Amino acid sequence: DAKTTQPNSMESNEEEPVHLPCNHSTISGTDYIHWYRQLPSQGPEYVIHGLTSNVNNRMASLAIAEDRKSSTLILHRATLRDAAVYYCIPYIIQGAQKLVFGQGTRLTINP
Amino acid sequence: NAGVTQTPKFRVLKTGQSMTLLCAQDMNHEYMYWYRQDPGMGLRLIHYSVGEGTTAKGEVPDGYNVSRLKKQNFLLGLESAAPSQTSVYFCASSYRGIRNTEAFFGQGTRLTVV
Numbered sequence: 467d468a469k470t471t472q473p474n475s476m477e478s479n480e481e482e483p484v485h486l487p488c489n490h491s492t493i494s495g496t497d498y499i500h501w502y503r504q505l506p507s508q509g510p511e512y513v514i515h516g517l518t519s520n521v522n523n524r525m526a527s528l529a530i531a532e533d534r535k536s537s538t539l540i541l542h543r544a545t546l547r548d549a550a551v552y553y554c555i556p557y558i559i560q561g562a563q564k565l566v567f568g569q570g571t572r573l574t575i576n577p
Numbered sequence: 578n579a580g581v582t583q584t585p586k587f588r589v590l591k592t593g594q595s596m597t598l599l600c601a602q603d604m605n606h607e608y609m610y611w612y613r614q615d616p617g618m619g620l621r622l623i624h625y626s627v628g629e630g631t632t633a634k635g636e637v638p639d640g641y642n643v644s645r646l647k648k649q650n651f652l653l654g655l656e657s658a659a660p661s662q663t664s665v666y667f668c669a670s671s672y673r674g675i676r677n678t679e680a681f682f683g684q685g686t687r688l689t690v691v
Contacts, residue, residue: 498677509581509667509682510620517677553619558676563608563627564635565675567620 472554475572478544486539486571488554493534500555500565501528501539503548510553510567513539549575579603583668583683590658590690598653598686600668608671609651610635610680611643613664620667626651627674658690 471489478484490499500515514521514528516537521528527540537556541548553570584599600609607628612620622635626645640662642654651670655662665687669680 500679502680507685509669509685510680511682512679515677515679563610563625563633563675564622565620565680569617569619 470554470556470566470568472552472568472571474569475574477574477576479576480546481543484541484544484548484573484575486541486552486554486573487536488538488556489536490554490556491535493556495534497556497558499528499530499534499537500558501526502553502555502565502567503550504553504570505547505550511550513552544573544575546575546577549573581668581670581681581683583666583686585686586684587687588689590655590688592658592660592690594658595654595656596658596688597655598666598668598688600651600653600670600683602649602651602670602681604670604672604681605648606670606672606681607648608674609645610669610671610675611641611651611653612667612669613637614667614685615664623653623666658688660690662688663690664688 501513502510504510516528529538551570557566582601610625611623614620624643629648632643644652665685668683671680
Protein backbone atom coordinates (compact mmCIF):
# COMPACT_ATOMS: atom_id res chain seq x y z
CA ASP A 467 0.00 0.00 0.00
CA ALA A 468 1.06 3.56 -0.60
CA LYS A 469 2.52 5.14 2.53
CA THR A 470 3.03 8.75 3.52
CA THR A 471 5.07 9.75 6.56
CA GLN A 472 4.78 13.17 8.19
CA PRO A 473 5.75 14.31 11.70
CA ASN A 474 2.74 14.35 14.00
CA SER A 475 3.52 17.87 15.17
CA MET A 476 5.94 20.73 14.70
CA GLU A 477 6.43 24.05 16.38
CA SER A 478 7.90 27.29 15.09
CA ASN A 479 8.03 30.97 15.90
CA GLU A 480 6.19 33.78 14.22
CA GLU A 481 8.01 35.43 11.30
CA GLU A 482 10.44 32.53 10.96
CA PRO A 483 10.54 30.05 8.05
CA VAL A 484 8.97 26.64 8.51
CA HIS A 485 9.96 23.48 6.68
CA LEU A 486 7.36 20.71 6.78
CA PRO A 487 8.74 17.35 5.57
CA CYS A 488 6.89 14.48 3.93
CA ASN A 489 8.19 11.06 2.88
CA HIS A 490 6.35 9.22 0.11
CA SER A 491 8.73 6.49 -0.95
CA THR A 492 6.23 4.53 -3.08
CA ILE A 493 4.95 7.41 -5.18
CA SER A 494 4.43 6.67 -8.88
CA GLY A 495 6.03 8.71 -11.62
CA THR A 496 2.81 10.41 -12.61
CA ASP A 497 1.38 11.31 -9.19
CA TYR A 498 1.32 15.00 -8.34
CA ILE A 499 2.20 15.91 -4.76
CA HIS A 500 -0.51 18.02 -3.17
CA TRP A 501 -0.47 19.91 0.12
CA TYR A 502 -3.58 21.05 1.93
CA ARG A 503 -4.01 22.58 5.35
CA GLN A 504 -6.89 22.69 7.77
CA LEU A 505 -7.30 25.55 10.20
CA PRO A 506 -9.25 24.87 13.39
CA SER A 507 -12.97 24.33 12.77
CA GLN A 508 -12.62 24.95 9.03
CA GLY A 509 -12.56 22.91 5.87
CA PRO A 510 -9.28 21.93 4.22
CA GLU A 511 -7.61 24.63 2.17
CA TYR A 512 -5.42 24.05 -0.87
CA VAL A 513 -1.83 25.17 -0.44
CA ILE A 514 0.23 23.99 -3.41
CA HIS A 515 0.94 21.05 -5.70
CA GLY A 516 3.71 19.94 -8.03
CA LEU A 517 5.08 17.02 -10.04
CA THR A 518 8.87 17.17 -10.36
CA SER A 519 10.35 20.62 -10.13
CA ASN A 520 10.02 23.02 -7.24
CA VAL A 521 6.91 25.18 -7.17
CA ASN A 522 6.14 28.55 -5.66
CA ASN A 523 2.92 30.45 -5.05
CA ARG A 524 1.77 33.26 -2.82
CA MET A 525 1.25 30.92 0.12
CA ALA A 526 4.27 28.65 0.09
CA SER A 527 7.00 26.84 -1.79
CA LEU A 528 7.18 23.14 -2.51
CA ALA A 529 10.58 21.49 -2.78
CA ILE A 530 10.49 18.04 -4.37
CA ALA A 531 13.45 15.68 -4.06
CA GLU A 532 15.05 14.56 -7.28
CA ASP A 533 13.94 10.95 -6.72
CA ARG A 534 10.47 12.22 -5.71
CA LYS A 535 10.47 10.06 -2.59
CA SER A 536 10.13 13.10 -0.37
CA SER A 537 9.00 16.69 -0.46
CA THR A 538 9.11 19.73 1.81
CA LEU A 539 6.53 22.45 2.18
CA ILE A 540 8.17 25.77 3.00
CA LEU A 541 6.35 28.63 4.67
CA HIS A 542 8.75 31.51 4.23
CA ARG A 543 7.58 33.69 7.10
CA ALA A 544 5.10 32.03 9.42
CA THR A 545 2.25 33.97 10.94
CA LEU A 546 -0.16 32.97 13.70
CA ARG A 547 -2.73 32.30 10.99
CA ASP A 548 -0.54 29.51 9.63
CA ALA A 549 -1.23 27.35 12.68
CA ALA A 550 -3.06 24.38 11.18
CA VAL A 551 -2.84 20.71 10.31
CA TYR A 552 -0.86 20.29 7.08
CA TYR A 553 -1.59 17.32 4.86
CA CYS A 554 0.85 15.96 2.31
CA ILE A 555 -1.10 14.06 -0.37
CA PRO A 556 1.10 12.32 -2.92
CA TYR A 557 -1.51 9.82 -4.02
CA ILE A 558 -4.61 10.56 -5.99
CA ILE A 559 -6.78 7.55 -6.66
CA GLN A 560 -7.53 8.74 -10.18
CA GLY A 561 -10.37 6.43 -11.01
CA ALA A 562 -12.07 7.37 -7.76
CA GLN A 563 -11.09 11.04 -7.88
CA LYS A 564 -9.98 10.67 -4.28
CA LEU A 565 -7.60 12.82 -2.28
CA VAL A 566 -6.09 10.47 0.30
CA PHE A 567 -5.82 12.46 3.53
CA GLY A 568 -3.52 11.00 6.19
CA GLN A 569 -3.05 12.30 9.72
CA GLY A 570 -1.00 15.33 8.72
CA THR A 571 1.35 17.52 10.76
CA ARG A 572 -0.09 19.82 13.38
CA LEU A 573 1.87 23.09 13.16
CA THR A 574 1.96 25.38 16.17
CA ILE A 575 3.20 28.95 15.75
CA ASN A 576 4.50 30.75 18.82
CA PRO A 577 4.11 34.56 19.02
CA ASN B 578 -18.03 35.01 -5.06
CA ALA B 579 -18.98 32.71 -2.18
CA GLY B 580 -17.00 29.61 -3.26
CA VAL B 581 -18.44 26.45 -1.70
CA THR B 582 -21.37 26.89 0.66
CA GLN B 583 -22.77 24.13 2.86
CA THR B 584 -26.21 24.13 4.47
CA PRO B 585 -26.87 23.60 7.35
CA LYS B 586 -23.78 24.19 9.49
CA PHE B 587 -25.04 22.18 12.46
CA ARG B 588 -27.76 19.59 12.90
CA VAL B 589 -28.86 17.09 15.51
CA LEU B 590 -30.88 14.12 14.30
CA LYS B 591 -32.57 11.26 16.06
CA THR B 592 -31.75 7.74 14.96
CA GLY B 593 -33.88 6.79 11.98
CA GLN B 594 -34.60 10.34 10.85
CA SER B 595 -33.69 11.51 7.40
CA MET B 596 -32.08 14.69 6.18
CA THR B 597 -30.38 16.28 3.18
CA LEU B 598 -27.17 18.28 3.23
CA LEU B 599 -26.85 20.87 0.50
CA CYS B 600 -23.63 21.93 -1.17
CA ALA B 601 -23.59 24.84 -3.58
CA GLN B 602 -20.68 26.21 -5.59
CA ASP B 603 -20.59 29.32 -7.73
CA MET B 604 -17.32 28.64 -9.57
CA ASN B 605 -18.80 26.65 -12.46
CA HIS B 606 -16.84 23.58 -11.38
CA GLU B 607 -17.49 20.24 -13.02
CA TYR B 608 -16.40 17.99 -10.15
CA MET B 609 -17.94 17.89 -6.69
CA TYR B 610 -17.23 15.69 -3.66
CA TRP B 611 -18.62 14.78 -0.26
CA TYR B 612 -16.18 13.82 2.52
CA ARG B 613 -16.66 12.97 6.16
CA GLN B 614 -14.12 13.63 8.88
CA ASP B 615 -14.02 11.66 12.11
CA PRO B 616 -11.52 12.09 14.96
CA GLY B 617 -8.34 10.16 14.24
CA MET B 618 -9.59 9.00 10.83
CA GLY B 619 -8.76 11.85 8.48
CA LEU B 620 -11.13 12.74 5.65
CA ARG B 621 -12.83 9.94 3.75
CA LEU B 622 -14.61 10.27 0.42
CA ILE B 623 -18.30 9.33 0.49
CA HIS B 624 -19.50 10.10 -3.05
CA TYR B 625 -18.41 12.32 -5.88
CA SER B 626 -19.69 13.67 -9.19
CA VAL B 627 -17.80 14.41 -12.39
CA GLY B 628 -20.56 16.50 -13.92
CA GLU B 629 -24.24 17.38 -13.85
CA GLY B 630 -26.40 14.28 -13.71
CA THR B 631 -23.54 11.95 -12.69
CA THR B 632 -22.59 10.45 -9.34
CA ALA B 633 -20.15 7.78 -8.21
CA LYS B 634 -19.31 5.96 -5.00
CA GLY B 635 -16.29 6.83 -2.97
CA GLU B 636 -14.64 5.05 -0.10
CA VAL B 637 -17.52 4.97 2.42
CA PRO B 638 -20.83 5.28 0.49
CA ASP B 639 -23.06 2.99 2.57
CA GLY B 640 -26.00 4.75 4.21
CA TYR B 641 -25.78 7.79 1.94
CA ASN B 642 -27.29 8.84 -1.35
CA VAL B 643 -26.41 11.79 -3.56
CA SER B 644 -27.84 13.74 -6.46
CA ARG B 645 -26.43 16.31 -8.87
CA LEU B 646 -29.44 17.62 -10.77
CA LYS B 647 -27.87 21.04 -11.28
CA LYS B 648 -24.20 21.68 -11.96
CA GLN B 649 -23.85 24.05 -9.03
CA ASN B 650 -25.50 21.81 -6.41
CA PHE B 651 -24.53 18.47 -4.88
CA LEU B 652 -26.93 16.98 -2.34
CA LEU B 653 -26.04 14.36 0.26
CA GLY B 654 -28.93 12.42 1.75
CA LEU B 655 -29.21 10.27 4.84
CA GLU B 656 -32.34 8.14 4.56
CA SER B 657 -32.24 6.62 8.04
CA ALA B 658 -29.61 8.24 10.23
CA ALA B 659 -27.49 6.10 12.55
CA PRO B 660 -25.18 7.17 15.40
CA SER B 661 -22.22 5.95 13.30
CA GLN B 662 -22.99 8.81 10.91
CA THR B 663 -22.15 11.38 13.54
CA SER B 664 -19.36 13.29 11.87
CA VAL B 665 -18.29 16.52 10.23
CA TYR B 666 -19.21 16.54 6.56
CA PHE B 667 -17.27 18.55 4.00
CA CYS B 668 -18.21 19.29 0.46
CA ALA B 669 -15.60 20.20 -2.13
CA SER B 670 -15.46 21.13 -5.79
CA SER B 671 -12.82 21.34 -8.50
CA TYR B 672 -12.72 22.66 -12.05
CA ARG B 673 -11.52 19.33 -13.43
CA GLY B 674 -10.25 15.99 -12.10
CA ILE B 675 -8.39 16.18 -8.85
CA ARG B 676 -5.05 14.87 -10.13
CA ASN B 677 -3.66 18.22 -11.28
CA THR B 678 -5.87 20.89 -9.86
CA GLU B 679 -6.95 22.33 -6.54
CA ALA B 680 -10.10 21.47 -4.66
CA PHE B 681 -12.13 24.07 -2.81
CA PHE B 682 -13.78 22.96 0.41
CA GLY B 683 -16.80 24.27 2.26
CA GLN B 684 -16.83 25.10 5.95
CA GLY B 685 -18.41 21.84 6.96
CA THR B 686 -21.64 20.54 8.51
CA ARG B 687 -21.40 19.12 12.00
CA LEU B 688 -23.98 16.35 12.31
CA THR B 689 -24.84 14.55 15.53
CA VAL B 690 -27.11 11.52 15.49
CA VAL B 691 -28.52 10.59 18.90
